[in-house]
Structures are given as C-alpha cells and as structure tokens.
Amino acid sequence: MKRxxxxxxxxxxxxxxxxxxxxxSRHQYQEATPSFVxxxxxxxxxxxxxxxxxxxxxxxxxxxILGNDVxxxxxxxxxxxxxxxxxxxxxxxxYVPSEENNKIFGREQSFVPGEQPPWYLQxxxxxxxxxxxxxxxxxxxxxxxxxxxPESDMKKCFPCHQAIKERDFVFTRYxx
Amino acid sequence: MKRxxxxxxxxxxxxxxxxxxxxxSRHQYQEATPSFVxxxxxxxxxxxxxxxxxxxxxxxxxxxILGNDVxxxxxxxxxxxxxxxxxxxxxxxxYVPSEENNKIFGREQSFVPGEQPPWYLQxxxxxxxxxxxxxxxxxxxxxxxxxxxPESDMKKCFPCHQAIKERDFVFTRYxx
Numbered sequence: 001m002k003r004x005x006x007x008x009x010x011x012x013x014x015x016x017x018x019x020x021x022x023x024x025s026r027h028q029y030q031e032a033t034p035s036f037v038x039x040x041x042x043x044x045x046x047x048x049x050x051x052x053x054x055x056x057x058x059x060x061x062x063x064x065i066l067g068n069d070v071x072x073x074x075x076x077x078x079x080x081x082x083x084x085x086x087x088x089x090x091x092x093x094x095y096v097p098s099e100e101n102n103k104i105f106g107r108e109q110s111f112v113p114g115e116q117p118p119w120y121l122q123x124x125x126x127x128x129x130x131x132x133x134x135x136x137x138x139x140x141x142x143x144x145x146x147x148x149x150p151e152s153d154m155k156k157c158f159p160c161h162q163a164i165k166e167r168d169f170v171f172t173r174y175x176x
Numbered sequence: 177m178k179r180x181x182x183x184x185x186x187x188x189x190x191x192x193x194x195x196x197x198x199x200x201s202r203h204q205y206q207e208a209t210p211s212f213v214x215x216x217x218x219x220x221x222x223x224x225x226x227x228x229x230x231x232x233x234x235x236x237x238x239x240x241i242l243g244n245d246v247x248x249x250x251x252x253x254x255x256x257x258x259x260x261x262x263x264x265x266x267x268x269x270x271y272v273p274s275e276e277n278n279k280i281f282g283r284e285q286s287f288v289p290g291e292q293p294p295w296y297l298q299x300x301x302x303x304x305x306x307x308x309x310x311x312x313x314x315x316x317x318x319x320x321x322x323x324x325x326p327e328s329d330m331k332k333c334f335p336c337h338q339a340i341k342e343r344d345f346v347f348t349r350y351x352x
Contacts, residue, residue, distance in 0.1 A: 045224075045225075045352075046224055047224075048221075048222055048223075048224075049221075049225055049240055049242065051240075051288065051289055052228045052238050052239070052240050052269075052288075052289060053238070053274075053286065053287060053288050053289075054230055054238060054271075054286075054287040055285050055286055055287075056284070056285040056286075056287070057283060057285040059285065062228050062229070062230060063228070064225055064227075064228050064240065064351075066225065091351075093228075093351055095230075098229075100340075101347060104336060104339045104340070104347075105336075107233060108232070109231050109232040109233040109235065110229065110230075110231055110232075111229060111230040111231075111232070112227065112228075112229050112349075113227055113228060113229075113351040116352075160280060160281075163280045164276075164280065171277060171280075173288070175240075175267075175269055175289040176221075176292075
C-alpha cells in the first residue's frame with residue numbers, strides 16, 4: 001500500500017512536471033511570435049531627439065520622435081539596418097493654438113502641444129528573433145495612463161510600416 | 177641723461193600700464209553688459225526634449241525646444257526662476273509636407289522638418305550678472321553655418337520675452 005501511494009505520488013509529480021513543461025513551452029512559443037510590445041520602455045522621456053512632425057486630419061497632433069542611444073548612433077551614422085536593441089519612441093500631443101504666444105506676437109501663428117491623445121506614446125523595438133513576423137520590429141502604443149492601444153489599432157502598424165521596408169520600416173528621418 | 181632716459185621709460189611704462197588698464201576695464205565693462213551670446217553651446221543637440229511647436233506665417237517652421245540638465249530639472253520640478261547655468265535651445269526647420277508619408281497614408285496630412293532657415297538655432301543662457309540688462313538671460317541666434325544672427329534681429333529678443341517676465345522670460349512650457 002505504501003508502495004502504491006509512492007507510485008501515485010510519482011505519477012502525479014510527473015504529470016505536474018509535464019503540465020509545467022507544456023505551459024512553459026506554450027509561453028515560450030507565445031514569446032517567440034508576439035506582434036506587440038506590452039511595456040513602456042523605461043527612461044524614454046530622457047532620450048535624444050530624432051525629429052518632430054505634425055499630423056493633420058483625424059490625428060491633428062504635434063509630435064516628437066526620440067531614440068535610445070543605439071538608435072541615435074545609427075541615425076547619425078546613416079547606416080541601416082538598425083541594430084538589435086534599437087528603440088524609437090514617438091510622443092504625440094494634441095495640436096492646439098497658443099493663445100498666450102499669439103497675444104504677445106500680435107498674430108495667430110503659434111501652435112503648441114496640448115493634452116495627450118489616446119495614441120500618446122508609440123514605440124518600435126528592434127528584436128529580430130522576437131518580432132521576426134513583423135520585420136524584426138515590435139510595435140507598441142500607450143495612452144497617458146499607460147494602457148496599451150487596442151489590438152485593432154496595433155494590427156495596423158506593420159502593414160503601414162511595410163511600405164518603407166527599404167528604410168528598415170522606419171518613417172522618421174533624423175533632423176540635424 | 178641716463179636719469180632722463182630712465183624717467184622717460186618709467187613714464188612710457190606707466191602710460192602702457194594705464195592704457196592696458198583702461199582697455200581691460202573697457203573690456204570688463206563690455207563683458208558686464210553684453211546682450212547676446214556669441215558661441216553655440218557645445219553638445220546642445222544631445223540635450224533632452226522640453227517641447228515642440230509650429231510657427232505659421234513668415235516663420236513657417238517646425239521646432240524642437242531642448243534643455244541642458246539644469247533646465248530640464250527645473251522644468252520638471254516646476255520651480256522658477258531657472259538657476260544660473262540654465263541653457264534652453266530652440267532648433268527650427270522649415271515646415272514642409274512629407275510627400276513620402278502622405279503617399280503611404282493615402283492622404284495629405286504629414287508635415288516634417290525641411291531645410292534649416294536663417295533662424296535655425298536660438299539659445300537662452302541664464303547668467304544673472306553677465307546678462308543683468310536683459311532679465312538675466314543672454315540671447316543667441318545662429319544659422320546652419322554657425323553665423324550669428326544680425327544685431328537688428330537680436331535686439332528683438334528681450335522686448336518680446338519681457339512680456340512673460342512672470343515665467344522667468346521663457347515662452348516654452350514643458351510637455352510631459
């Protein structure tokens with residue numbers, strides 16, 4: 001009877017190991033083919049400037065594009081592709097007239113950042129293995145509360161960036 | 177005769193000392209009340225982002241405002257005035273549509289930096305003694321070749337910034 005109990009425990013234990021292994025490999029599989037980045041890269045607001053832009057229409061935002069050190073180094077060297085570990089950050093703010101500036105300048109000419117839109121933060125993270133399915137780049141979007149963008153929006157990233165594959169899928173050019 | 181020569185030499189020497197002293201104090205006077213900064217602060221392009229803006233009209237530029245570490249620290253703490261040594265950099269580029277982006281997006285919506293206008297770089301340097309006559313800030317403007325802006329333009333800096341004395345003469349607010 002003792003032997004029977006021992007055998008049962010061994011079987012139960014093995015089943016547990018098998019279950020754990022299956023779970024782990026499923027997890028590894030998920031990590032091997034993700035489409036999106038799920039965490040805000042720390043320290044991005046301290047990164048160096050790549051460029052700026054204004055998008056009209058439904059977006060109607062004004063934006064800054066920053067890069068981590070490897071991104072900036074690659075931009076300045078002008079050599080593609082971007083290496084592993086490159087992260088490019090895009091911060092967008094609502095595009096609003098500055099009444100304060102206009103009053104001082106004496107004319108309507110000044111537009112500045114307002115509140116953060118739902119597409120406040122976007123990131124591209126270079127990891128050729130992890131994001132092999134989307135050109136080696138993981139994509140991310142977060143609102144001002146750190147909530148990731150809806151999957152329906154995120155699915156639009158890569159198809160659009162694919163149009164500039166020859167520039168390693170990166171829209172923004174470096175502004176000196 | 178020897179004594180005469182000696183006296184002449186002493187007089188000439190004293191005259192030289194007087195001339196030198198006068199020149200030096202004139203120089204010190206000039207340094208004590210300059211209006212403008214005459215050298216581009218080194219490393220400014222690596223500084224952290226304060227904000228971005230678009231100016232319409234005759235300027236028609238898109239710009240980034242960067243700050244050295246003491247500027248960024250002060251902005252983030254939200255405490256005025258800016259300390260000695262603060263430098264704020266403003267980089268402007270011509271405001272141009274991105275035909276490349278618009279083609280991919282399928283609509284006319286994207287505006288990006290073009291060439292550098294004559295007012296490419298501007299700086300505010302905080303030195304309360306040196307720039308006492310202009311609210312404690314020295315002002316600078318440079319084109320893409322590093323040539324300082326014309327004095328006629330530079331004279332317009334302080335009168336305009338004076339309108340926002342309560343914010344330590346700084347137009348740009350920090351964008352999170």
